[in-house]
Amino acid sequence: MQLSAATPLLSDNLVDEVVGRLKAHIVSGQLAAEAPLPSEGRLAESFRVSRTVVREAMRILRTQGLVEITQGRRPRVKRADPQATIESLDALLSRSTGSLAHLTEARRPLEIEIAGLAAERATAEQLESLAGANRELAAATSLEQAVIGDVRFHRLLAEATGNPIFVLVLETIAQLLLESRRRTIAASGQALALEEHQKILATIVARDALAARAAMAQHMRLIERDLAGAGQAPSP
Amino acid sequence: MQLSAATPLLSDNLVDEVVGRLKAHIVSGQLAAEAPLPSEGRLAESFRVSRTVVREAMRILRTQGLVEITQGRRPRVKRADPQATIESLDALLSRSTGSLAHLTEARRPLEIEIAGLAAERATAEQLESLAGANRELAAATSLEQAVIGDVRFHRLLAEATGNPIFVLVLETIAQLLLESRRRTIAASGQALALEEHQKILATIVARDALAARAAMAQHMRLIERDLAGAGQAPSP
DNA sequence: TTGCAAAACTTATCATACAAGTGCAATTAC
């Protein structure tokens, strides 16, 4: 019936109330990642609500990527993971008027900045990983492998900036662009993509931020051109 | 017990299955915004599942910002709204190691690109709105008003690019930066912010994309400097 | 000590019941 006599309700929903309290606990870091939460029954008991309410609250938290739920096991706090955000953004973008052209347009300045920052900050290990991603791309025998190598290169570049926001935003956009990237690589061939990646990597190894930006800008121009050439077919 | 004999299950969860099907209907645009959905009971009947499952599915869709639920009323399809995505991103960022410095670093290239594109594409009405936002900023008598005017200016700029992705991403970052922006404006004073906004607006009116980028870059430098000077105190 | 089976616990789903909020239609008051 009620959560507790001491604390007032903040939401008109019991479910939202439980969600808010659990989220506060998790976000504040009081519960470490992987830490098991009490079972639905226990939570219901301690919140003085029915299991129904707790269940719906846990579902919501799972949707937001905060907890992991498996039948038979106690729920666990999940490590921070952009997947939930990506799905949310995906749902939003697929409903709004954003087209592929809009996505690439927003991607371009980010990639250019990333290239510049990576040139200034990449560690030796990160440089090696980048080279490895390009080797993957070079050795790719299928379109699927080529796309994976391509995505990996750009992701590693974002990581090399040391700024997790870049990784998150780029990963989100990349996910949405995955289909288009498949088309792009098919159109321009992976050879050209590899060549440009090598150029970018070279500027980063040389710690030349300006050149890195220029190389990435060039790369983006190629991608946009190929995308336009392949036609921006709407999703089926 | 089962959804339907004809179509196979895609998820191990009945809830996820229902979520997927409803989402597909909504995202595909078959259901217009504001359109009422069948009641939980009807949905449960047509999916051949219990009302519990439908309820949890609807809760998830509400969390993702796809439907609006009010007690006593039938659920309605909600107009595309970045709020759910913002909350998701907020939860993610507040748990990861992203600091204010990281946020502003990611914001900078976006704002610069936005300024350049706005200079090329802004319509006469949009120019007038931008001027209006600056008038608001000039007339602001409280910090709160100044912050609102500031946010509005940058948002209108993003809209002037005609690219909804910019609006979405920037709105998300802006929301997260709201507290810091309050601090920044307090530190540098709204007079300086207004002056720089006027400069940016002038370059855009002049359709000088290059100058617009330079002016915005200057503006971002000021913001970053003030933010560093005010110290990046962690949220309480 | 090790291997395995049973028990205990947990989530997943269902069914039912009642409270509470909304919208509409019939009724009543003027």
Next chain:
DNA sequence: GTAATTGCACTTGTATGATAAGTTTTGCAA
């Protein structure tokens, strides 16, 4: 005739209890 009110049908919110199915722990036997 019109406006306010009442009442009903429908809907979501919450609680309870029951069964199925999966996981972890316990306890016993080899």
